[in-house]
Amino acid sequence: MRWRVPERFIRRCRGDARDGATVGPQQIYIIPTRYGLGFALLLLLIWIGSVNYANNLGFLLTFLLAGLGLVAMLHTWRNLLGLTLRPGRSDPVFKGQQARFEIQVGNPRGGERPGIRLQLAAHEAVAGDLAPRSEQRFTLSTRAERRGRFPIPRCVLSTRYPLGLLHAWCYLELDGEVLVYPAPGPHTPATSQPAYQLSQQGDKGVGADDFVGLRGYRPGDSPRQIAWKVHAREQGLQTKQFGGDRADQLWIDWGHYPGLETEARLSALCRAVLDAAQRQQAFGLRLPELELKPARGDSQRHAALAALALYGEPRP
Template identity: 40%
Template sequence: MRSTIARIFYRFVGGRTTIPVTLGLRNVYILPTGYGVTYLVVLGAMLIGSINYNNNLGFLLTFLLGSLGLTAMMHTYSMLYGLRLESATAMPVSAGQPLEVEITVAGTDRQRTDLRWYFTTDNPVRADFRPQEQSRVRVCVSTRHRGLLDPGWLRIVCVYPLGLFQAWARISTGIQGLVYPRPLAAPLPAAQTLSAQGAGDIPLAAGVDDFQGLSTYQPGDPPRRIHWQAYSRGRGLHTKTFAGQAGEGLILDMEHIKGDDVERKLAIVCFHVLQNYHQRRSFGLNLAGKIISIGVGRVHRDRCLRALALFGKR
């Protein structure tokens, strides 16, 4: 019942709630905390007592404390008001590891103190922001299973400075984090699950494995492969070239792993994908008929891990 009322409230009263967004009147809310309710009750009792006994000092103290509470409420609300959230990103992780969602916050016009960010109350992140400085906040989400993970609603909460009022905003990041299977170290029968492709000597081809030499720079070559040391010595621009294995490699076939537990098979294949990547060996995948051709390098590894994460998912 309570969640239904909350959804109706946010639907008809709330403003824009998807990043990028600037927090304002329609998406920042504020209510008294437990201490705030007690504070208001005491103020009410003091006001009634002052009226009953016509006590001027009582009126003075009541209005002084009331103005203090009102000022605190305005400061609490201003900590969120005008905050600009520009983007949200999440790097892939293995199941069981926390998924880090990185929120980019634009430079603010004033100091913002003691903002708490969380998707679940189990792992809040506290952050302060200085004026005119772009900041990044990393908020963690627990992961259990592989696939695409929707982190849910991001909540930004502030009770600064006195804890009498709580201002909050509920924002959708608009992203889905990729969760790989948790690697499981288990042997693969080489005769069944790993098969060679091609024959004879493995030819060298352009790749990312071993340094092969320098070649003259050509327009369009990646800057990260330019040999800057040679350039600094006055030898001109040269590009580093690498050699990788092509035409032969290993096929990791999950169907040859014994057992009916698909998740266990995927976890074992995931372990061997990472192992072959670190050993700079060429490999490919066969996932129930879905073939990923043999390759090397980080891009190929990420493609294979993504296929494992999304296997059987819609």
């Protein structure tokens, strides 16, 4: 059974990325579950029977079970009260992949917090037990439908501890996000040839006999430098690079893909960035109102993909 509170009546537990959020007493909702309703109906029947037959033991059982239900209600409510939540690390993903949000749930009290559940709308809940004065990492995932900054959706923190008769929950709105890169396009050649630039000094070490990697074949490359074994494995024409070679710098330019819509062009640029990074090639990126100087490595790859992900968004 799922209960939804009207939007205008929702009392949210909000927090920022640094300090997180703490569940307060006025932010917890609590209702009976199906078992709780059945338990209440059973109490009503026992009470009616006790009145009808003037059975003192029936009255005693009714009041004992009713007191048990009230104590269970208090423990269910206290199981959420005071929990601390803060967003953790969330790695970038590509559009269409599962965005994963890490949330650190802390228990500052000296008692255990069993049966804690965290859930995004229309997704399976993640459950765990919190030891006294400890933290536990919960990971929620949902599909990234668009590129750019993807903030943590509203999630629900809930519990049915200790007897499962009552369901307590609160709504969380945390200040965290995942960066969503454009979806990589197919291996489509650019309509204009990429611009290559030779540096004056080699950047791959000393000695022309030191093999340092492969790059894509370009017209004019010597047949002796072609990796024929790689070509025999149907992985395309690749050219061997050796130490002391002059570094070739590739410019990936917005203008190389005219005629494409914005998202299709960003996907093509994303594929070009991934291909250049896989070849360990120095590359730069030119976008309208932004130019990324040529470099290589994971930091350059992330900077280029982040620029594509945030294209068109206002700068802070």
